[in-house]
Amino acid sequence: MAQPIFTLKYILVLTAVLSTSWAVAHFYYMPAVSGPQVAADSTEHITIQQDLDKEVDRALQFSLEGKYYEAANILIPLSQKGFDRAQLYLAVAYYHGHGVERDKKKAEQLFFDLQRKNFEPGIVHTYLNLLGSMPPA
Numbered sequence: 001m002a003q004p005i006f007t008l009k010y011i012l013v014l015t016a017v018l019s020t021s022w023a024v025a026h027f028y029y030m031p032a033v034s035g036p037q038v039a040a041d042s043t044e045h046i047t048i049q050q051d052l053d054k055e056v057d058r059a060l061q062f063s064l065e066g067k068y069y070e071a072a073n074i075l076i077p078l079s080q081k082g083f084d085r086a087q088l089y090l091a092v093a094y095y096h097g098h099g100v101e102r103d104k105k106k107a108e109q110l111f112f113d114l115q116r117k118n119f120e121p122g123i124v125h126t127y128l129n130l131l132g133s134m135p136p137a
Contacts, residue, residue, distance in 0.1 A: 052078060056085050063089075068099030076100075079110070084119045095127060108133050 059074035072093055078086035091110035094103045108131050114124045128134075 052083050053085065056083070056089065059086070059089065063093075063098065068093065070099070072099030084114060084117060088114055088120055088123065091127065095131070104131055107131065 055074055055078060059071040062068070062071040062074070072090070075086045075090040075093065079090045087110050090100075091107045091114065093099050094107035094110065096102065107127070111124050111128050111131070111133070114120065115128065
């Protein structure tokens with residue numbers, strides 16, 4: 001008769017090792033928490049981020065409805081303020097000429113900036129390939 005791969009002794013040892021590892025990681029490496037540790041600045045940052053995301057979502061809704069100029073009017077100022085998500089969609093708009101004059105150089109510049117920030121690397125890399133662009137040295 002064949003021996004079982006996982007014996008009871010093996011399972012008990014594995015359980016003990018995993019439990020000990022979790023306990024050490026939890027109690028030794030995790031800081032003590034004595035209540036809410038969220039600073040006022042971080043909650044304010046979260047609120048601003050949510051507001052910016054709502055504006056970008058509104059721009060995307062305009063795009064879905066074919067209202068590209070309205071979308072661009074939202075994305076341009078947000079992109080100029082450094083909001084990466086808006087910059088990504090604005091770069092796509094420049095690439096396709098949706099709501100803005102088609103400008104592959106502006107699209108490329110925005111995509112390179114996003115690439116430096118490692119923001120959405122798959123999308124950015126795809127568009128840079130479509131543009132036939134190589135990152136600046």
